[in-house]
Amino acid sequence: MSKNITTKIYQTPFSKEDPNHPLSMPVYNTAAYDFATAEEMEAAFLGQSAFHTYTRISNPTVEYFEQRVKNASGAMAATALSSGMAAISNVMMTIAYSGSNIVTTSHLFGNTFSLFQFTLADFGVEVRFCDMLDINEVEKNIDENTCLIFTEVITNPHLEVSDLKALSELAKRKQVPLVVDTTVVPWSVFKARDLGVNIEVVSSTKYISGGATGIGGLILDHGTFDWKQSHRLKTNAAKFGPFTFQAKLRGEIFRNLGACMAPQIAAQQTLGLETMELRFDRAANTGLQLAEWLLTQPAVKLVNHNSLPDNPFYEISRTQFGNIASAMFTFELESREACFTFLNKLKLVRRATNLFDNKSLIIHPLSTIYGTLSPEMKEKVCIPDNMLRFSTGLEDVEDLKADILQALN
Numbered sequence: 001m002s003k004n005i006t007t008k009i010y011q012t013p014f015s016k017e018d019p020n021h022p023l024s025m026p027v028y029n030t031a032a033y034d035f036a037t038a039e040e041m042e043a044a045f046l047g048q049s050a051f052h053t054y055t056r057i058s059n060p061t062v063e064y065f066e067q068r069v070k071n072a073s074g075a076m077a078a079t080a081l082s083s084g085m086a087a088i089s090n091v092m093m094t095i096a097y098s099g100s101n102i103v104t105t106s107h108l109f110g111n112t113f114s115l116f117q118f119t120l121a122d123f124g125v126e127v128r129f130c131d132m133l134d135i136n137e138v139e140k141n142i143d144e145n146t147c148l149i150f151t152e153v154i155t156n157p158h159l160e161v162s163d164l165k166a167l168s169e170l171a172k173r174k175q176v177p178l179v180v181d182t183t184v185v186p187w188s189v190f191k192a193r194d195l196g197v198n199i200e201v202v203s204s205t206k207y208i209s210g211g212a213t214g215i216g217g218l219i220l221d222h223g224t225f226d227w228k229q230s231h232r233l234k235t236n237a238a239k240f241g242p243f244t245f246q247a248k249l250r251g252e253i254f255r256n257l258g259a260c261m262a263p264q265i266a267a268q269q270t271l272g273l274e275t276m277e278l279r280f281d282r283a284a285n286t287g288l289q290l291a292e293w294l295l296t297q298p299a300v301k302l303v304n305h306n307s308l309p310d311n312p313f314y315e316i317s318r319t320q321f322g323n324i325a326s327a328m329f330t331f332e333l334e335s336r337e338a339c340f341t342f343l344n345k346l347k348l349v350r351r352a353t354n355l356f357d358n359k360s361l362i363i364h365p366l367s368t369i370y371g372t373l374s375p376e377m378k379e380k381v382c383i384p385d386n387m388l389r390f391s392t393g394l395e396d397v398e399d400l401k402a403d404i405l406q407a408l409n
Contacts (some may be wrong), residue, residue, distance in 0.1 A: 002190045006277045008071040015050070015063060027267045031055050047251070057255050061263035065083040065270045069171035069208075069218055072273060073187045075200065076223030077246050079254060080216060080266060084183060084203025085111050087217030091148075091179055091199055094245060094253045097232045098124030105132040106380050107158040110369035112181070113381055114148075130379070132143045132162045135170055142174045148199075148378050149231065153190070154317075156355075157330050157389040158363050158382065159304050161313040164320060168196020175229035180232040183207075184326045184355065188277040195320060198225040199245065205354065207280055210272025212357040214265040221245050279394065283327035283356065286400070287392035293401055299338070299408045301386070302307040305329035327392040328355055336385045343388070345407035348399060360393035360400060 002008055014025060033052050035041035044051035053059045062080050069078040081087045090167035091113070104116060106129040116127040128141045132151045141147070149171050151162050164180065171178040177198040178319060182190065186207045192200045202208070204216035227237040227244035240247040254260070305325045306317040317325045333339050343351050343364060352361045353368065363369070367385045372383065390401075 004070050006274065009068050009273050009276075012064070012068045012071050015067065016060070024062055025267065025270060028055075028060045028263050031057075051265055052210065055263065056260045059260075059263045059266070060237070061270075062261050062263075065266040065273075068270055069204075069220070072276075073220050074111040074191050074193055074202070074222075074241065075220035078220040079219040079221075079246075079249060079253070080204070080261040081219065082217065082261055082265075083215045084181075084201065084205060084217040085115070086257075087201040087203070087219045088112060088115065088181065090249060090253055090257060090259065091201055091219055092120060092125070093257065095177065095179075095230065096120065096123075096147050096404075097231055098123045100145050100160045100231065101126040101128055101143070102148055102150055103128045103130060103138060103141045103146055104150040104157065105129060105160075107132075107155045107160055107382060108152060109156045109181075110365070110373075110381075112152075113370075114373075121341045132167070134158060135163070135166050138167065139174070140168055142176065143171075144174050145231075146174070147230070148177045148179050150179045151181070152184070153180055153192070154184045154306060154313075154326055156184055156328070157387070159306055159313065159328075159330060161306060161315050161316050161320065161325075164192075164195040164197060168198075171198070172196070175226070177225045177230070184328055185321050186276060186280045189303045189325065190281060190320065192220070192226065193222040196224075198222055204269050206356040207276050208272050209269050210275055210279070210358075212354055213268045213272070214262075214358075216261050216265050216269055217259075218298065221249075248294055279358065280327065280356075282394055283392045284324040286395075286397045287327045287329055287390070288324055289397050290390070290392065290400060290404070291331075294331050294404070297405075297408060299333060300331050301334060302332040303329065322408065328390075330387050330389050332384060332386045333388070334386065336364075336367070339386055339388055342407045346368065346403055347388075347406070348395065348403035355391040357391065358394045360395055361391040363389050365389050 032403040044053050066078040130137045130141045168178050179199040180197045181201045183203040200220035202218040204218050223242040227233045233244050237244045291303050293302045294303045306313050349360045349362050366385050
């Protein structure tokens, strides 16, 4: 098989031969599946055959999408879900337990922070927020009840970059899995397994979907953690070995919570995968050009892009992701009022949430994604009130500059 990610995606075969030999996987719009015999049905429900039983559990169209994701990411196993938040929630429900703790940072995407700060606490899971850039501080927060370490590959929208190799070495020494949300960096420039990540979560709504056509999420298991070290999963480890996490996830948590990906979404995102590398290259290069140009604009007080040479995460970003890591950056204006005035004057750039649509998107994070947080919680997540987050689309860079310039003026 080719080493190129796009070629790998195209080379992914169907798990079963289709009599019509279509070039694209058909969309199986069905809830259930017929069986020839009671014995065949029993074997399928017991997991003793490859037949599908019910689309909440598996579906041919979704299964093919998962196979393509495995080839693109290099993961041992992939599970497609209804959203990125569903992916994170399913991982937490698979590994965490009442009385355990999770070590992470408060510099997270808004709903992830809310899940950790509020939702998990109600189930008896302690979340320890610390500086993930300080390995010593991370280590001090780990104890015998720590069930996992969690971070984002580039924090959204802070754009902080942790040293994943250092974190993975610490996690291995402390015998806890390292779980990383890698949504903002595509597999074409970054392989999480190479840097020691055990479990990867992704919002497939972003780069993968091919234009924000639908919501989806992914859990990627790299098969590299010894689950005998997990308090929650150690009893299953002798039977399932490196597939222990998968057995718990697919055999219980995923099917019981019901956050499955719809086959229509899987078909759209299967197609989106085919152009992911091409779209990312254009959007990322355009984003860097915009960031460099914004540095020359007097009304712009600060530009935060990981690929700018004076960025504090420039070197670690280049080491881990290459020349350009993401098509997202942030910039700051004089005040919140200046941000709102600027947003209201934009004509081409869309005032919308989400990332990595084909259209360029901009948002004021503190008043939207973090808008419902209390003043104390807003202080905890450290989002400046004069900051705007920009997701670069596929428009011509000069057209984007012209729109931004007229709005700044």
